[in-house]
Every structure is written in structure tokens, then in C-alpha cells.
Amino acid sequence: MRLVNPRVVVVVSLLAASSVLAAPPDGLLTARTKLSLWTTAGVRSGAVHVDTTDGVVTLYGKVPTSEHGALAEKTARAVGGVRSVTNRLQVVADTKLKETTRTDGETRAAVEKALSSDERLEQSSIQVKSVDKGVVLLTGKARTVSDHLRAIMLADRVAGVARVATEVTDPGEFVGDETTATPNGSATVARSSAQDLATTTGVKLRLWTATEVPSTEIGVDTNDGHVTLFGIVPTAAVKASAGAEAAKVNGVLHVDNLLEVVSTAQKAKVDAKDTDISKDLALALKDHPEASGVTTSVKNGVVQLTGTVDSSWDELTLVRVARSVRGVRAVEDQLRIAPR
Numbered sequence: 001m002r003l004v005n006p007r008v009v010v011v012v013s014l015l016a017a018s019s020v021l022a023a024p025p026d027g028l029l030t031a032r033t034k035l036s037l038w039t040t041a042g043v044r045s046g047a048v049h050v051d052t053t054d055g056v057v058t059l060y061g062k063v064p065t066s067e068h069g070a071l072a073e074k075t076a077r078a079v080g081g082v083r084s085v086t087n088r089l090q091v092v093a094d095t096k097l098k099e100t101t102r103t104d105g106e107t108r109a110a111v112e113k114a115l116s117s118d119e120r121l122e123q124s125s126i127q128v129k130s131v132d133k134g135v136v137l138l139t140g141k142a143r144t145v146s147d148h149l150r151a152i153m154l155a156d157r158v159a160g161v162a163r164v165a166t167e168v169t170d171p172g173e174f175v176g177d178e179t180t181a182t183p184n185g186s187a188t189v190a191r192s193s194a195q196d197l198a199t200t201t202g203v204k205l206r207l208w209t210a211t212e213v214p215s216t217e218i219g220v221d222t223n224d225g226h227v228t229l230f231g232i233v234p235t236a237a238v239k240a241s242a243g244a245e246a247a248k249v250n251g252v253l254h255v256d257n258l259l260e261v262v263s264t265a266q267k268a269k270v271d272a273k274d275t276d277i278s279k280d281l282a283l284a285l286k287d288h289p290e291a292s293g294v295t296t297s298v299k300n301g302v303v304q305l306t307g308t309v310d311s312s313w314d315e316l317t318l319v320r321v322a323r324s325v326r327g328v329r330a331v332e333d334q335l336r337i338a339p340r
Contacts, residue, residue, distance in 0.1 A: 026054065026316070029081050030197075047063065059089050228255075
């Protein structure tokens, strides 16, 4: 640690701890949790939103019974890498369920059409192995985790499908465009299979660096460019600001702002010296190998991050850690993704 000038801007050079094993990125845990919920717990893809922050999975949405909610939580906890689960599911009886008269053969044909006509799955080889009483079993090989996720979501949306099971294999970790995903989609450009994960990352980065949104506890979930915000904020103004900031991210087609305003969520303002913030920040980042090659500076409670990281998931982690340090008012993110 060294003082740069009398204005007390502290610069800390962060070295990676080579002995620390990297945990799965939060985006990967979200994808794995969704895969398990949709294929094991019988949760419909549009019913429950999932978000992960530092290994803590948050479930938000509606389930028909308390038993469904308990099973969803148990399933999420069983996903490798998940540290804990925050269950914010609400029990709401679904009175709009409609029975379908489709035969299994008709359902199979509809699912096969949905999979084959989706250009985002053209580099994967995923087929329908069987349909039995509305339960669809998928098989084949997915190029990426997000392709696997998308195939299940597409099948789940088909009328006549009661549940989706999977024997599809995938890489088990993020690869290719998933590791350095950057929001770049639009309403007129076809979205890549990893685009929703990238959009979620972009929205979180936007929220965590916005001074008008003093929270790192807002859940973000994206499906086909439609972003859902959930969680608790202290004021209506913060809720509105969060929705406005999310809408600015490239690739966001719509924002469903489900944030709840709870005045008790207001945290007392903390006035901390830059030197103290810098020390706490160094401690917070010392066990994060993502911070190798990253330099921080603190001025008037604003943390500036500069340097290179391996992926957007690493960038997201470092911004979250910096914003969570006691006394930090804002974060200036000047990190760059290292070229592959």
C-alpha cells in the first residue's frame, strides 16, 4: 500500500492467491440451478426467477404449493458450488391451468420443431429422445451450458409438455462467448445463446456502479432479453432508478421491475476515511484470484478499479466486492477483459 499524494488516494496492488481454488462463477451457478429446477424439481421455466451473488442463490416467483417451494429450495441447495439459498418463493394456487388434448406424438413433433427452428441452437445437437404422458426427455450434446438451458426452456414452453427431463451433455463450465459475454443484442439482432447471461451481467454492473442505486442485493434474471428485477430497496426513488438503469443496458428489451420498497432496508450512511476503505478493500479482495493484475484507488469514498481480468464474471465479482465494502459510495469500473 502506498500514498499517491496528500489528497489521500490510496493505491493497492492486488496479487492473486495461487493456492485458492476458483469457485464457479455466479452466472454458471444460476444456469446450473435453473437446469436442476426445471428438470428435477418440476418448476416451470417461466414461474421462478433465479439469481446468484457470491454463491448465494435467490429464488423468487410463485409455486402452487409449499411442497413445491420446499423441493425447489432443496434442489437448489444440492447444486455443486451453491453456498446457501434464499427462498423468496410465494405459494399461489394456479387456477389457470388448462389441460391439453395433444397426444404424446403431437407434443414430440411440436418440441422437435421448436428446437430445430431456433437458430441459436444450430451449433448444438439436441434431440427429443421420448415423450411419455407429456414428460419430454431430451438427449444429445450442447455446445454450451446456455444452449442446454435454452433447449430445456424451449421444450418447457410447448403446449402439452408436463415436464422436461434431460440426458443432454454439456461442457459443465462456461466456454467461448459465455466466458467473456458482453451485452450487445437488440430487438432487431438475433441473440446468441449466451446473450441472456451476458445481459444479466451487464445489468448488474450497471446497478452496482450507479450512485442512485445503493444496493448489491437486487436480483436480476433475464429471459429472451426481458429482465426481471426482484428484491428489496429502501425507497420508491431507488426502485425507479434501478429500473431506469437496467433499461439502459444494451440488449435489454423490457424491464419487469418487481422490487419491493421496504423502508427498513435503508442502511445508515457510513462516513469512512479513504485510507480505511482502502485497507478494508484490500482485505476483501486478498482471497480473490480474479484480482491479479488489478489496481484499486480510493478518493472521496469512490473506488476506481483498473487493469485486466479474464472474464466478465471476474469483472462482476470485483465490482460487487468493492461496492460491498463499508463506506464505499460508488465504484468506477475501468476494468478490461483480457483478449483470448
